[in-house]
Amino acid sequence: MTPRFLRCGDGAVLVEVDGTEAVLALYDALAADPPRGVTDILPAARTLLLRFGPPARRETVESAVLRARPATGRGRDAGEVTVPVVYDGADLAGVAALTGLSEREVVEAHTGTPWTVAFSGFAPGFGYLSGGDARLRVPRRTESRVRVPAGSVALAAGFSAVYPRESPGGWRLIGRTALTVWDLTADPPALLRPGTRVRFTEARDA
Amino acid sequence: MLATGPMTTVQDLGRPGRGDLGVGRSGAADRGALRLGNRLLANPEGAASLEVTLGGLRVRAQGDLLIALTGALCPATVTDAAGRVRGVGHQSVERLPDGATLRLGVPRRGLRTYVAVRGGLDVPEVLGSRATDTMAGLGPERPAPGTLLPVGPPPPRFPVADLAPVFGMSSGDPVLEILPGPRDDWFSADALASLCSAPYEVTTDSDRVGMRLRGPRLTRVREEELPPEGMVPGALQVPPSGQPTLFLADHPVTGGYPVIAVVRSRDVDRAAQTRPGQRVRFRLGRT
Numbered sequence: 001m002t003p004r005f006l007r008c009g010d011g012a013v014l015v016e017v018d019g020t021e022a023v024l025a026l027y028d029a030l031a032a033d034p035p036r037g038v039t040d041i042l043p044a045a046r047t048l049l050l051r052f053g054p055p056a057r058r059e060t061v062e063s064a065v066l067r068a069r070p071a072t073g074r075g076r077d078a079g080e081v082t083v084p085v086v087y088d089g090a091d092l093a094g095v096a097a098l099t100g101l102s103e104r105e106v107v108e109a110h111t112g113t114p115w116t117v118a119f120s121g122f123a124p125g126f127g128y129l130s131g132g133d134a135r136l137r138v139p140r141r142t143e144s145r146v147r148v149p150a151g152s153v154a155l156a157a158g159f160s161a162v163y164p165r166e167s168p169g170g171w172r173l174i175g176r177t178a179l180t181v182w183d184l185t186a187d188p189p190a191l192l193r194p195g196t197r198v199r200f201t202e203a204r205d206a
Numbered sequence: 207m208l209a210t211g212p213m214t215t216v217q218d219l220g221r222p223g224r225g226d227l228g229v230g231r232s233g234a235a236d237r238g239a240l241r242l243g244n245r246l247l248a249n250p251e252g253a254a255s256l257e258v259t260l261g262g263l264r265v266r267a268q269g270d271l272l273i274a275l276t277g278a279l280c281p282a283t284v285t286d287a288a289g290r291v292r293g294v295g296h297q298s299v300e301r302l303p304d305g306a307t308l309r310l311g312v313p314r315r316g317l318r319t320y321v322a323v324r325g326g327l328d329v330p331e332v333l334g335s336r337a338t339d340t341m342a343g344l345g346p347e348r349p350a351p352g353t354l355l356p357v358g359p360p361p362p363r364f365p366v367a368d369l370a371p372v373f374g375m376s377s378g379d380p381v382l383e384i385l386p387g388p389r390d391d392w393f394s395a396d397a398l399a400s401l402c403s404a405p406y407e408v409t410t411d412s413d414r415v416g417m418r419l420r421g422p423r424l425t426r427v428r429e430e431e432l433p434p435e436g437m438v439p440g441a442l443q444v445p446p447s448g449q450p451t452l453f454l455a456d457h458p459v460t461g462g463y464p465v466i467a468v469v470r471s472r473d474v475d476r477a478a479q480t481r482p483g484q485r486v487r488f489r490l491g492r493t
Binding site for chain 2: 006007008009010011012014027031039040041042043044045046047048049051119120121122123124125126127128157164165184188189190193194
């Protein structure tokens with residue numbers, strides 16, 4: 001599909017493509033060789049935001065996107081991470097009720113299929129994981145929690161995530177991990193970056 | 207630091223290029239003002255400075271310093287170690303001798319005053335920047351009374367101008383130029399015209415993340431949920447209330463409400479200087 005260009009002020013272009021796979025493929029192609037003057041390449045659910053400054057202009061950025069050759073299938077290998085989870089989250093029973101699965105089946109569905117970090121947002125190091133078991137699609141909670149502990153493993157809107165730090169949050173909590181996914185002293189500080197494949201495993205104790 | 211006023215943070219030009227990790231750019235809300243202060247002092251343009259919200263700052267120099275005030279014009283004085291008081295000019299290179307105290311009053315217009323110091327504030331960097339991202343909770347420790355703010359070595363060049371002309375912030379409603387998109391097609395055909403038809407009030411629900419505005423309601427024609435997408439400073443994001451939020455420096459990296467239009471970069475600085483209760487107008491820019 002030809003990317004669709006949407007104007008986003010005088011310093012950015014929003015590029016809309018088919019979906020997560022196409023976003024990641026284009027992200028890989030552009031991030032490997034960023035066009036001159038492009039300062040940020042920000043993947044999201046079905047868009048890439050490119051922020052630019054001189055010498056780039058909207059036209060030069062758009063033609064660089066059209067010239068990019070996204071790999072079909074999985075592009076650059078962004079690595080695989082195994083996340084051990086204790087499945088005792090406050091919303092596990094609620095997710096089971098919403099999906100029609102038993103709690104055990106929710107755990108098996110969550111650990112049974114590999115996920116991929118589609119994009120980041122909400123907070124530093126917060127990766128939106130897509131591609132998991134389709135039965136786990138649940139909406140956000142109607143009311144957000146004021147305090148979600150770091151390491152909480154959650155589901156919402158077809159995505160899964162690990163809360164990198166304590167924060168407010170509206171996702172449904174199914175478990176917790178002791179794995180640190182955000183570390184300011186590491187380079188890069190985020191463990192879960194766009195393209196990273198993630199496998200959840202059940203742990204007895206975090 | 208002797209007193210911070212309502213809010214004082216350390217800012218530079220932020221941390222670009224890390225949006226894909228969920229880290230926003232942040233940095234000075236009025237980037238032009240931060241740059242000007244540094245240029246006056248022959249600092250690198252993005253040297254870390256203090257961003258002072260609604261005045262109230264008191265700082266005392268340890269060692270002789272050169273400073274420059276930019277952004278919102280506020281009454282300012284320097285009291286030297288012997289107790290002599292003198293006024294301080296705006297957008298001009300000023301001495302702050304060892305032991306002297308700088309005091310900022312409340313600006314009559316505008317919101318954010320910048321205090322640049324020759325050599326820049328040398329607090330530790332976090333992810334390549336000294337900016338305070340209030341939403342992500344990233345950056346140096348918030349200055350508090352008693353904080354010692356280190357100053358970096360003076361740069362090799364010397365200031366070449368004593369002052370920059372001051373164009374006062376006008377008393378009328380600021381007019382901000384907007385460019386339609388990326389999601390103007392999610393709104394009714396007259397929504398852009400409504401946006402530009404009457405002033406919007408800046409509500410008290412405004413901070414470095416964004417300004418909630420109150421004015422003509424913008425009607426959506428597409429009701430489905432927008433998958434999260436990247437945001438920029440100046441974006442006018444419209445939640446279900448139909449009242450837009452104008453994003454500033456610490457805006458979320460991605461958002462799930464459609465953006466009807468984006469304020470031109472140079473006007474984002476002016477937006478960041480408007481105060482709660484003040485009104486702004488929008489004008490459609492040439493596309």
